[in-house]
């Protein structure tokens with residue numbers, strides 16, 4: 001599936017959802033205590049499976065009094081990926097991958113689609129437009145927007161997790177969330193399924209903006 005992730009990022013680039021080095025994706029299989037994430041700063045038009053970073057999920061009781069914590073650690077994967085570092089949005093992905101919730105595979109895709117960002121910039125909460133468009137809300141549950149938060153921050157990760165209703169077992173109530181002035185995060189069981197949530201929401205945002213009624 002790493003190859004499929006490379007394919008969707010090429011497609012995302014062609015659709016103007018990212019510039020060359022933007023965007024990041026992670027994938028985890030439920031029966032494994034690690035996941036893969038795209039490296040920081042590589043050109044997505046030429047992304048290769050052996051450039052991914054492999055991230056171990058460590059779980060243990062730390063602190064006083066001890067409480068359950070999860071820690072990410074970089075594992076060896078390929079010679080090429082040794083010289084790369086994980087995406088700066090690792091906190092966002094780690095929080096969504098450390099516990100899986102339902103499903104055997106979880107894919108998290110973060111990109112910057114033009115019309116989703118334009119709609120949020122115009123003051124639209126993406127969760128409110130979905131109710132008016134049945135072809136969107138039949139297949140894609142849209143969370144309330146996350147407000148202005150700095151990119152590659154724990155705050156961005158925490159607000160996204162909160163608005164997606166991520167619980168301690170890894171369950172999530174929504175398929176996609178928008179981050180104002182920045183982009184979207186979509187989650188599903190395959191790269192193309194996550195991609196389709198973005199595609200559907202982007203299409204409706206384009207329609208709403210074209211109508212001028214919002």
Ligand SMILES: [Zn+2]
Pocket residue numbers: 022023110111112151182183
């Ligand atoms: Zn971003």
